[in-house]
Amino acid sequence: MSDPLLDVRDLVVRYGQVTAVDGVSFSLAAGETLALNGPSGCGKSSTALAVLQLRRPDSGEVRFEGRELTTLPEPELRPLRPRMQPVFQDPYGSLSPRHRIRDAIAEPLKVQGRWDPEKGPARVAELLDRVGLDPAYGDRRPHELSGGQCQRAGIARALASDPRLLVLDEPVSSLDPSVRAGVLNLLADLQDDLGLGYLFICHDRAVVRHVADRVIEMREGRVTSG
Amino acid sequence: MASEALLSVRDLRIAFDGVEAVRGLSFDVRPREALAIVGESGAGKSLTARALLGMLPRGATTSGTISPDLSAHRGRRISLVPQDALSALSPVHPVGDQLAAAVRSVAGVSRKEARARAVAALDRVGIPDAARRARAYPHEYSGGMRQRAVIAMATINEPDIVVADEPTTALDEERRDQVLRLLAEQRAAVDAALVLVTHDMDVVQGHADRVLVMYAGRLTELGPADEVLARPRAPYTAGLLASLPQHAPPGRRLPALRGTPPVPGALPPGCAFAPRCPLAAEACHTAEPEPRQAAGRLVACHRWEELPHPATELFLKERQPV
Numbered sequence: 001m002s003d004p005l006l007d008v009r010d011l012v013v014r015y016g017q018v019t020a021v022d023g024v025s026f027s028l029a030a031g032e033t034l035a036l037n038g039p040s041g042c043g044k045s046s047t048a049l050a051v052l053q054l055r056r057p058d059s060g061e062v063r064f065e066g067r068e069l070t071t072l073p074e075p076e077l078r079p080l081r082p083r084m085q086p087v088f089q090d091p092y093g094s095l096s097p098r099h100r101i102r103d104a105i106a107e108p109l110k111v112q113g114r115w116d117p118e119k120g121p122a123r124v125a126e127l128l129d130r131v132g133l134d135p136a137y138g139d140r141r142p143h144e145l146s147g148g149q150c151q152r153a154g155i156a157r158a159l160a161s162d163p164r165l166l167v168l169d170e171p172v173s174s175l176d177p178s179v180r181a182g183v184l185n186l187l188a189d190l191q192d193d194l195g196l197g198y199l200f201i202c203h204d205r206a207v208v209r210h211v212a213d214r215v216i217e218m219r220e221g222r223v224t225s226g
Numbered sequence: 227m228a229s230e231a232l233l234s235v236r237d238l239r240i241a242f243d244g245v246e247a248v249r250g251l252s253f254d255v256r257p258r259e260a261l262a263i264v265g266e267s268g269a270g271k272s273l274t275a276r277a278l279l280g281m282l283p284r285g286a287t288t289s290g291t292i293s294p295d296l297s298a299h300r301g302r303r304i305s306l307v308p309q310d311a312l313s314a315l316s317p318v319h320p321v322g323d324q325l326a327a328a329v330r331s332v333a334g335v336s337r338k339e340a341r342a343r344a345v346a347a348l349d350r351v352g353i354p355d356a357a358r359r360a361r362a363y364p365h366e367y368s369g370g371m372r373q374r375a376v377i378a379m380a381t382i383n384e385p386d387i388v389v390a391d392e393p394t395t396a397l398d399e400e401r402r403d404q405v406l407r408l409l410a411e412q413r414a415a416v417d418a419a420l421v422l423v424t425h426d427m428d429v430v431q432g433h434a435d436r437v438l439v440m441y442a443g444r445l446t447e448l449g450p451a452d453e454v455l456a457r458p459r460a461p462y463t464a465g466l467l468a469s470l471p472q473h474a475p476p477g478r479r480l481p482a483l484r485g486t487p488p489v490p491g492a493l494p495p496g497c498a499f500a501p502r503c504p505l506a507a508e509a510c511h512t513a514e515p516e517p518r519q520a521a522g523r524l525v526a527c528h529r530w531e532e533l534p535h536p537a538t539e540l541f542l543k544e545r546q547p548v
């Protein structure tokens with residue numbers, strides 16, 4: 001078997017006295033969806049932040065594309081960060097309210113020094129189209145979009161960095177029911193076409209059963225099954 | 227027998243700055259029934275519930291009738307279980323005092339009697355050591371206990387109608403079912419009808435006798451909950467149900483509705499659902515359908531007879547619905 005895209009061993013995250021994640025291990029292959037399921041406060045979001053190294057874990061290993069991240073100093077981590085992108089629950093919260101959608105999508109490329117003034121705008125239009133938004137939406141600001149449209153824009157922004165792994169934290173939980181299925185279908189299409197690995201955090205069992213290749217149940221910081 | 231309605235809403239319209247968010251809604255609430263009002267953002271479901279309670283936001287103008295008007299009897303004949311339990315309780319008074327004050331606001335009972343009823347109500351909703359907990363403040367309660375206290379508060383005066391506005395939205399599945407069960411049990415104990423406002427079709431199953439599906443400020447479908455769930459007659463209801471992952475056919479793609487719910491004030495011409503509807507025909511883009519009797523319920527759709535069952539295929543066709 002080839003190396004997993006992501007391999008997490010004995011992950012521990014503490015906040016003061018509280019152990020939010022208590023020895024969690026799992027691995028995830030490219031093109032695969034692994035769901036983390038459990039009630040609120042079970043440690044699934046803390047696990048996500050630790051995988052992304054947005055919160056450095058207190059102990060344990062996070063191996064991504066074969067490299068151990070927890071011991072990497074920030075400068076060495078920086079070039080790897082674009083390859084693992086978060087998509088959060090609140091679609092409005094993850095896009096700056098002042099920026100046009102097109103600038104929000106271009107921003108990671110500019111920050112990474114990969115922005116090409118010639119081809120960039122076409123790339124942004126292509127990304128919008130890829131997530132099912134008319135490129136004309138690029139001119140709008142987040143509050144001019146519906147929740148579902150905004151979440152699609154957030155996904156386009158994540159894709160701009162050519163990631164291998166998306167860490168999706170309740171990506172459809174705050175959407176209107178009639179737009180949820182469309183966003184889940186989009187995620188399925190992107191995975192089929194791009195071979196992305198998904199760490200899919202979700203409290204809704206029906207959604208989890210539908211999207212996940214494998215499910216890990218968490219409770220009080222520990223894996224209870226999976 | 228006179229009317230079997232406990233409360234009748236006729237041609238209710240609610241507008242803000244001339245923009246109608248509820249656009250001519252009629253329905254009844256029957257004695258002791260559980261009526262779910264289901265809709266998404268912009269459907270007008272919460273505004274409708276608030277209108278029953280006389281709790282519309284400032285700036286709302288209304289027309290139509292709600293009879294009887296129970297808003298003057300809020301807390302007695304009609305009561306609210308809000309989404310956010312914390313907002314329903316005052317932080318500066320012990321929970322028992324708040325329940326006792328609610329009792330005294332309507333019944334000529336002594337302070338002592340009111341207190342005793344408050345403790346009994348907390349005990350009924352399963353708050354352990356209720357006599358002691360009655361003296362505690364809301365912030366000393368866990369989230370689950372606060373929710374219970376709010377349900378106790380909403381039923382303590384044995385109202386005719388309990389309105390629950392998204393009471394479980396912030397909860398995970400286990401807690402959701404617990405709260406809905408408790409709500410059902412408590413309102414049944416006092417013979418109250420329940421108006422359950424939700425965006426979640428899943429909540430309707432097993433928790434409502436009838437369901438009113440709203441879209442863009444109007445009635446889309448109204449009928450017995452089990453029949454509507456088993457065989458929806460309006461394309462919107464059918465699409466919503468088909469897109470739930472628990473009903474999905476095997477395979478990666480879910481049946482899905484394209485587009486997003488419209489915003490009040492920016493409605494398409496004709497049927498508000500037409501831009502998203504796989505059954506839409508020319509007439510749908512010009513005339514808005516009125517609710518009509520169809521298959522033992524009310525359905526507002528020009529083409530309800532054309533809707534296949536199951537309708538799953540209709541919503542599977544497009545690859546990239548937006």
Ligand code: SF4
Pocket residue numbers: 460461462497498499500501503504505506507510515526527528529530
């Ligand atoms: S009236 Fe027409 S557009 Fe509206 S729901 Fe019925 S078929 Fe669809």
